[in-house]
Amino acid sequence: MDAYVHVRGLSKAFPVRRGVGQVLRGEHPVVHAVRDLDFDIAQGETVGLLGESGCGKTTTGRLLLKLVEPTSGTARIGTRELAGLKGAALRDFRRDVQFVFQNPFDALNPRIQIGRSLAEPLINAGVPKAEHADRIRLVLERVRIKGVELLERFPHEMSGGQLQRIVLARALVLEPRFIVADEPVSMLDVSVRAGILNLMRDLQDSLGLTAIYISHDLALVRYVARRTMVMYLGSLVEDGPTEDVISRPLHPYTRALIAAVPLPRVSQTRDPLPLRPGTPDARKVGAGCAFVNRCPVAIAACTAERPPLVTLPGGRRVACHLMPAATQPRPPVTLSPAL
Amino acid sequence: MSTPAEGKRRRRFPSLMRALRLPENDPLAMIGVAIYVVFLLVALFADVLASDPLEILFLDDGNLAANVPPSLAFPLGTTNLGRDIYSQLIVGTRAAFVVGLTAAIAVVAVGTLVGLLAGYFGGWVDNVLMRLADIALGIPFLPFVIVLAAFLGAQTQNVVLAITVLLWPNTARVIRSQVLTLRERGFVEAARVAGSSDWRIIRVHIAPNILPLSLLYGSIAIGWAILTEASISFLGFGPSGSVSWGAMLQDAYASQALSRGSYNWFVPPGLCIVLVVVAGFFISRGYEEVLFPKLKD
Amino acid sequence: MSLLSVRDLAIDYATKGGSLHAVSRGTLEVGAGEVVGLVGESGCGKTTLARALTGVVPRNATFEAGEIVFEGRNLLGRPVSEWRDLLWRKISFVPQSSMNALDPVYRVGAQMDEVLRLRGGMGRAQARERTDELFRMVGLDPRRGTEYPHQFSGGMRQRAAIAMALALQPALVIADEPVTALDVIVQRQVLDTLRDLQARLGVSVLLVTHDISVVAYVCDRVVVMYAGEVVESGTARDVLETPRHPYTMGLTNAFPDLERAGGTLAPIAGGPPDLRHPPRGCRFAERCPFALARCRAETPPLVVAPNGHASACWRSDEAPALSELAKDPSTWTLTSTSAA
Numbered sequence: 001m002d003a004y005v006h007v008r009g010l011s012k013a014f015p016v017r018r019g020v021g022q023v024l025r026g027e028h029p030v031v032h033a034v035r036d037l038d039f040d041i042a043q044g045e046t047v048g049l050l051g052e053s054g055c056g057k058t059t060t061g062r063l064l065l066k067l068v069e070p071t072s073g074t075a076r077i078g079t080r081e082l083a084g085l086k087g088a089a090l091r092d093f094r095r096d097v098q099f100v101f102q103n104p105f106d107a108l109n110p111r112i113q114i115g116r117s118l119a120e121p122l123i124n125a126g127v128p129k130a131e132h133a134d135r136i137r138l139v140l141e142r143v144r145i146k147g148v149e150l151l152e153r154f155p156h157e158m159s160g161g162q163l164q165r166i167v168l169a170r171a172l173v174l175e176p177r178f179i180v181a182d183e184p185v186s187m188l189d190v191s192v193r194a195g196i197l198n199l200m201r202d203l204q205d206s207l208g209l210t211a212i213y214i215s216h217d218l219a220l221v222r223y224v225a226r227r228t229m230v231m232y233l234g235s236l237v238e239d240g241p242t243e244d245v246i247s248r249p250l251h252p253y254t255r256a257l258i259a260a261v262p263l264p265r266v267s268q269t270r271d272p273l274p275l276r277p278g279t280p281d282a283r284k285v286g287a288g289c290a291f292v293n294r295c296p297v298a299i300a301a302c303t304a305e306r307p308p309l310v311t312l313p314g315g316r317r318v319a320c321h322l323m324p325a326a327t328q329p330r331p332p333v334t335l336s337p338a339l
Numbered sequence: 340m341s342t343p344a345e346g347k348r349r350r351r352f353p354s355l356m357r358a359l360r361l362p363e364n365d366p367l368a369m370i371g372v373a374i375y376v377v378f379l380l381v382a383l384f385a386d387v388l389a390s391d392p393l394e395i396l397f398l399d400d401g402n403l404a405a406n407v408p409p410s411l412a413f414p415l416g417t418t419n420l421g422r423d424i425y426s427q428l429i430v431g432t433r434a435a436f437v438v439g440l441t442a443a444i445a446v447v448a449v450g451t452l453v454g455l456l457a458g459y460f461g462g463w464v465d466n467v468l469m470r471l472a473d474i475a476l477g478i479p480f481l482p483f484v485i486v487l488a489a490f491l492g493a494q495t496q497n498v499v500l501a502i503t504v505l506l507w508p509n510t511a512r513v514i515r516s517q518v519l520t521l522r523e524r525g526f527v528e529a530a531r532v533a534g535s536s537d538w539r540i541i542r543v544h545i546a547p548n549i550l551p552l553s554l555l556y557g558s559i560a561i562g563w564a565i566l567t568e569a570s571i572s573f574l575g576f577g578p579s580g581s582v583s584w585g586a587m588l589q590d591a592y593a594s595q596a597l598s599r600g601s602y603n604w605f606v607p608p609g610l611c612i613v614l615v616v617v618a619g620f621f622i623s624r625g626y627e628e629v630l631f632p633k634l635k636d
Numbered sequence: 637m638s639l640l641s642v643r644d645l646a647i648d649y650a651t652k653g654g655s656l657h658a659v660s661r662g663t664l665e666v667g668a669g670e671v672v673g674l675v676g677e678s679g680c681g682k683t684t685l686a687r688a689l690t691g692v693v694p695r696n697a698t699f700e701a702g703e704i705v706f707e708g709r710n711l712l713g714r715p716v717s718e719w720r721d722l723l724w725r726k727i728s729f730v731p732q733s734s735m736n737a738l739d740p741v742y743r744v745g746a747q748m749d750e751v752l753r754l755r756g757g758m759g760r761a762q763a764r765e766r767t768d769e770l771f772r773m774v775g776l777d778p779r780r781g782t783e784y785p786h787q788f789s790g791g792m793r794q795r796a797a798i799a800m801a802l803a804l805q806p807a808l809v810i811a812d813e814p815v816t817a818l819d820v821i822v823q824r825q826v827l828d829t830l831r832d833l834q835a836r837l838g839v840s841v842l843l844v845t846h847d848i849s850v851v852a853y854v855c856d857r858v859v860v861m862y863a864g865e866v867v868e869s870g871t872a873r874d875v876l877e878t879p880r881h882p883y884t885m886g887l888t889n890a891f892p893d894l895e896r897a898g899g900t901l902a903p904i905a906g907g908p909p910d911l912r913h914p915p916r917g918c919r920f921a922e923r924c925p926f927a928l929a930r931c932r933a934e935t936p937p938l939v940v941a942p943n944g945h946a947s948a949c950w951r952s953d954e955a956p957a958l959s960e961l962a963k964d965p966s967t968w969t970l971t972s973t974s975a976a
Contacts, residue, residue, distance in 0.1 A: 052819040052820075052821065052822075053790075053819055065532055067528065067531065067532070090534075091534050094532065094533065094534035095534065097532075098532060098533075099528075099529070099532040101525050101528075101529060102525075103525055106524055106525035106526065107525040107526055107529050108526050108529070109526040109530075109543075109544050109547075109548070110526075110548075111547050111548060112543070112544075112547075117526075120530065120533050120535065120543075121533040121534060124533055124534035124535050124536075124539070125534060159907045160678075161903075161907065167529075170529070170533065171532075189677040189678055189846065190677065190846060190847075190848070190887060190890050190891060191677060191886060191887060191890050191903060191904035192903055192904075192907070193890060193901075193903070194889075194890040194892075194901035194902055194903035195903030195905075196903075197892075197901060198900065198901060198903065216819050216820060217820065217892075218820075218894060219892035219893065219894045220892055222892070222894065223892050223901065246894065256821055257820060257821065258894070259824075260820040260821040260823070260824040260825075261820055261894045262820070262823070262824070262847065262849030262850060262852075262853060263849055263852065263853075263893065263894060264848045264849045264852050264876065264888060264891045264893055265849075265852050265876070265893075266852050266872045266873045266876050266877060270853075272828075273821065273824060273825065273828075275821065277775075279789055279791075279792075
């Protein structure tokens with residue numbers, strides 16, 4: 001199976017502010033936002049990218065959109081290598097790859113009417129003006145917005161749910177093949193969230209989109225993506241079918257994440273989080289596993305050496321030194337006695 | 340979503356205010372705009388409203404009409420050399436506006452362009468332009484004007500040049516910082532993902548959002564420019580033989596009008612300068628409300 | 637007698653387009669040692685109501701009606717100074733963004749000392765000691781008291797804000813979306829701390845949130861607000877498991893649940909009404925799949941059942957049947973004439 005998105009060794013380091021001593025010694029400390037990412041996404045597949053804030057999931061999305069340049073590594077989307085894309089090739093790339101923003105209230109220019117915002121990608125791509133109205137009408141139908149009079153409105157005259165549909169419409173108007181959605185419902189009210197999620201799910205199916213859905217919420221990821229990749233402090237720690245990841249998490253961090261997911265149910269007697277006290281800090285990642293300071297089952301090797309992301313029989317991947325042990329039947333993480 | 344009540348509310352001069360991007364229900368901004376409009380009309384029709392301001396006038400008895408108090412013939416009286424103060428004031432409006440408007444436009448144009456480029460592109464572009472701004476900010480006002488007048492001559496365009504060189508960095512710095520914030524906004528990133536070129540992003544997404552800020556600085560700059568022009572004329576570095584409010588004050592001062600109590604001579608030009616500057620600030624307040632709506636509470 | 641009792645509170649905002657009825661029929665009770673969740677979507681008036689309890693309201697807000705009875709005294713109509721006197725000592729507040737609670741230019745420990753000394757009348761040494769104790773209580777290292785707020789992570793700041801709210805052993809803590817901005821793991825940890833401390837100290841908590849799972853995890857009772865009105869209240873179990881108001885039914889269905897595989901979430905079509913011109917009758921009627929003609933004409937009263945479960949719906953009696961219907965996503969699409 002040929003992958004549509006092909007990422008190898010992708011890394012991005014940002015310089016951090018130097019202390020006086022570091023300036024004097026001529027050091028240039030960096031923080032690794034994303035470190036050695038390897039993954040493929042098949043055509044038409046939706047992958048959830050799960051992790052806490054600061055884990056590098058948003059940077060990963062921005063790298064794939066060529067909004068930031070990687071420090072090292074390669075990424076290929078379709079037939080295009082991202083490195084060195086410019087001019088007309090970059091414009092073509094922008095037609096195929098789109099982004100859905102987290103904050104719909106900020107994603108549209110407040111001084112521009114909705115209709116013009118929707119037409120912008122068409123103008124940039126050189127679509128003849130005569131086709132604009134038809135394509136906008138089609139895309140509004142796709143995101144289930146009725147009423148062309150909306151096109152005359154300004155963003156502040158619309159609700160969050162409507163805005164997010166417009167943002168989605170703008171992303172879809174050029175009929176892209178790959179979409180990066182960065183927490184697209186986290187700013188929305190619960191009652192309209194479901195509408196956007198359903199819409200995303202339907203669109204993936206009907207348009208055959210390849211997509212990455214970035215979120216910190218496993219329940220949301222599960223709703224839209226059949227496969228989930230879990231990130232921790234810049235590295236992939238686990239990758240597998242969403243249902244398997246939830247029912248049989250392999251990495252200790254994934255186990256903690258699942259145990260922490262809030263449930264809308266009363267009287268839960270929940271187990272304490274399988275975590276040692278500690279905070280994630282990308283600047284303090286040493287030679288070993290990034291999770292070692294919070295990991296409840298860490299062994300000596302974890303501090304000494306970074307565990308590689310290994311592929312297990314069946315295709316799941318995990319980066320943990322304890323993996324041989326973890327593949328043995330372990331007591332599964334209990335979500336609640338209600339199940 | 341406009342309610343019926345809102346829709347029916349009568350709007351005064353909506354098109355003018357909208358063109359200026361000012362809130363239509365801001366009374367102070369309205370007053371400021373009104374003052375500007377009146378002065379502008381006076382400046383345009385100065386020839387009709389006044390006679391030659393430099394003409395030396397004589398009384399019916401053949402004597403020089405020097406220091407005549409206000410009367411029907413001379414609404415604001417005459418100068419010590421027998422010139423009509425009213426006509427000087429009217430024609431001086433023209434000088435004030437020619438200098439004020441051109442300088443303000445130049446200041447805003449240069450400042451906005453520099454701010455946009457420095458803020459959007461960053462890096463060495465930003466460094467070079469902002470160091471230039473620092474240098475310009477360091478220029479002392481008076482010596483600079485004297486040197487400029489000495490080398491290039493005391494002409495109107497040089498006065499405009501001096502004002503522009505002195506005032507552009509303030510606008511540029513503020514615009515730059517605004518651009519820096521805008522550049523991080525989601526919709527700018529969205530435009531980039533949508534395939535917009537840098538030029539298009541600046542033109543469509545950034546420039547319109549900083550326009551109120553430019554206009555704010557423009558409305559302040561008009562006042563400053565008129566004030567600066569008056570100071571230059573008052574100090575005697577203005578274009579010789581021209582009529583302006585500053586030059587009137589200079590004449591009045593040089594002929595000891597103050598000690599003679601000829602209020603009719605120095606109060607009107609002083610008042611006009613104050614009015615124009617205040618009008619500028621009224622308008623800029625209106626822009627502040629557009630830019631920072633929360634200030635209103 | 638309950639610690640706090642709010643009856644028919646009405647708060648208006650003066651806006652350009654007329655007065656906005658942010659809270660119209662705010663009615664809730666918080667008993668001693670009870671954790672009450674105040675749930676609703678943005679703009680439903682929950683934050684306005686919660687803030688009003690501290691006496692701190694925006695300048696354009698006015699109390700139009702109702703009463704706020706705290707420890708047997710109606711606070712409304714009393715001088716602000718008296719109200720302010722209660723703040724920190726009796727009623728304390730944990731804001732949504734703990735960045736707002738902590739002043740960025742002072743060390744976290746020093747800020748806590750200040751509250752203890754100014755509001756609690758403690759001496760320097762005593763305050764110091766209590767600060768350390770509070771830090772330990774919320775799971776922070778007392779040595780980090782010398783750091784500035786920006787050196788704290790989001791979860792630590794929220795812990796510090798909770799510690800500060802508990803500093804003078806108030807009877808009531810009002811927490812406005814205390815965990816909304818946090819990641820799931822940190823959220824769970826902060827909630828655990830909150831739950832723990834509440835049980836240990838017996839303090840009452842009014843927890844404002846949009847998140848039903850937070851309510852489910854920590855609250856004894858729930859009050860659901862919609863468009864400025866309380867539409868349902870009762871024990872967390874009653875409200876979340878056998879909701880009596882269609883809005884609550886809709887909310888519970890719109891929420892993804894990690895334990896229920898598959899299924900389709902059902903959005904509630906439409907949006908909340910313009911509170912400057914609230915509709916006649918039930919304010920939820922235009923989004924409600926079960927609305928009758930009567931719902932659009934008459935405002936349903938908040939009726940309290942013998943078990944304390946209250947709801948403001950003309951069809952409350954049919955609640956079990958409606959609740960079953962509400963579980964089918966297609967019920968909610970029937971009314972979605974206008975998307976979003």
